[in-house]
Amino acid sequence: QVQVAESGGGLVQFGGSLTLSCTASVNITTMYALGWYRQAPGGEREFIAEIRGVGPIYGDSMKGRIAISRNNAKNTLYLQMNSLKPEDTAIYYCNLERFSGRDYWGQGTQVTVSS
Numbered sequence: 001q002v003q004v005a006e007s008g009g010g011l012v013q014f015g016g017s018l019t020l021s022c023t024a025s026v027n028i029t030t031m032y033a034l035g036w037y038r039q040a041p042g043g044e045r046e047f048i049a050e051i052r053g054v055g056p057i058y059g060d061s062m063k064g065r066i067a068i069s070r071n072n073a074k075n076t077l078y079l080q081m082n083s084l085k086p087e088d089t090a091i092y093y094c095n096l097e098r099f100s101g102r103d104y105w106g107q108g109t110q111v112t113v114s115s
Helices: none
Strands: 002-006 010-013 017-024 035-037 045-050 055-056 066-071 075-083 091-097 103-105 107-114
Touching: 002 091, 017 035, 017 091, 017 107, 035 066, 035 075, 045 066, 045 075, 055 066
Parallel strands: 010 107
Antiparallel strands: 002 017, 017 075, 035 045, 035 091, 045 055, 066 075, 091 103, 091 107
């Protein structure tokens, strides 16, 4: 069973920064894609960023303010977020996808941006 755990969320002021971490119980180099999503209250889950073999892919909503990275030795995925806005308030989820298409989600970490 693959375990995925996000951390690093919290309360931050408008314009602040946060770095989220996602640690997996498996070797992340065996995964096809590693990604971040978010879900705001009452909203649908939204794609934020992803790393595949070709490099990072960013969604439109936070492009230019975020950077996704990985540490294979630690089986950890990161999301550096800058210039945060109140509309970035959401639960942020990590997703690991195998080449087979099967994927795994963490429980999420809450990010709250105050105005």
